[in-house]
Amino acid sequence: MNAACLCGDVRIAISGKVGPLVYCHCRRCQKASGTAFSANVDVRRTYWTFVAGEALVRELPSMPGVFRAFCLRCGSPLYSRRDTNPDVLRLRLGLLEADPERRSLAQCWVRSKAPWFDLTDDLPQYSEGPEGPKETGSRQYGEPGTREPMLRGSCLCGTVRYEVRGTPLGMYYCHCGTCQKASGSSFATNIIVAATDLAVVSGRKQLTGYESSPHKRRYFCSGCGSPIYSHAEKTRDVVSVRCGTLDDDPGLRPTEHIFVASKTPWYQITDDLPQRPAGFV
Ligand SMILES: [Zn+2]
Numbered sequence: 001m002n003a004a005c006l007c008g009d010v011r012i013a014i015s016g017k018v019g020p021l022v023y024c025h026c027r028r029c030q031k032a033s034g035t036a037f038s039a040n041v042d043v044r045r046t047y048w049t050f051v052a053g054e055a056l057v058r059e060l061p062s063m064p065g066v067f068r069a070f071c072l073r074c075g076s077p078l079y080s081r082r083d084t085n086p087d088v089l090r091l092r093l094g095l096l097e098a099d100p101e102r103r104s105l106a107q108c109w110v111r112s113k114a115p116w117f118d119l120t121d122d123l124p125q126y127s128e129g130p131e132g133p134k135e136t137g138s139r140q141y142g143e144p145g146t147r148e149p150m151l152r153g154s155c156l157c158g159t160v161r162y163e164v165r166g167t168p169l170g171m172y173y174c175h176c177g178t179c180q181k182a183s184g185s186s187f188a189t190n191i192i193v194a195a196t197d198l199a200v201v202s203g204r205k206q207l208t209g210y211e212s213s214p215h216k217r218r219y220f221c222s223g224c225g226s227p228i229y230s231h232a233e234k235t236r237d238v239v240s241v242r243c244g245t246l247d248d249d250p251g252l253r254p255t256e257h258i259f260v261a262s263k264t265p266w267y268q269i270t271d272d273l274p275q276r277p278a279g280f281v
């Protein structure tokens, strides 16, 4: 099986079976992917070969003894690794170019789940990791509607900080192939914001644009890889902000799934939202 980042410069060949698939809703995974959760499988190092682009792989410490890697050119999250488990790399499944023939076993870290993402499947839910206690009882979130009319967001390393100084115009899930690679996960979750309402208040120099399709740039933090927003010439008045980097509840909720024709085989949509095969008309 092959895996590659969004720009295609980092290419990985995987020569053996991958481990179980798990979705992680921890805040770090939300920030690193820009979406609701990361989708990960463990791969033994003996099965893992960098076919190209190893020099573009940047690892950063995420917690003591835990490292996250991303592509310096396009920002795609690639894998994480732990000093305590040196024989394994945890691949971000959105990079995979084949069906891993694994389906998710669990939703992990649901106690820090994004308030805008509803769990509607039957998977077991763990408050923290699978080794921790199972989630029971209700979860608490901020009440939408009580927030100030401004949203804040930041990247995983905290250098890039932004504010949305106006009401978002919409919120949606995107299952296109580029969003899978850019998030390393199954889909992107975006709010649409008037371009004049987005203010990058710190780390602007660290914000790097990658032209993922003609006249469309995806901006990520070059220090940690977090996807922040995209901007296309065709729709120049608006930007799409990656909701996993939001630090506040946007109040609104996703209203549809787009590009479901290119959805990953390993993710099942279990909510009732409308599904469009391609993009907005
Ligand atoms: Zn890349």
Ligand SMILES: [Zn+2]
Binding pocket: 155, 156, 157, 158, 159, 160, 221, 222, 223, 224, 225, 226
């Ligand atoms: Zn950063």
Ligand SMILES: [Zn+2]
Binding pocket: 174, 175, 176, 177, 178, 179, 180, 188, 259
């Ligand atoms: Zn997309």
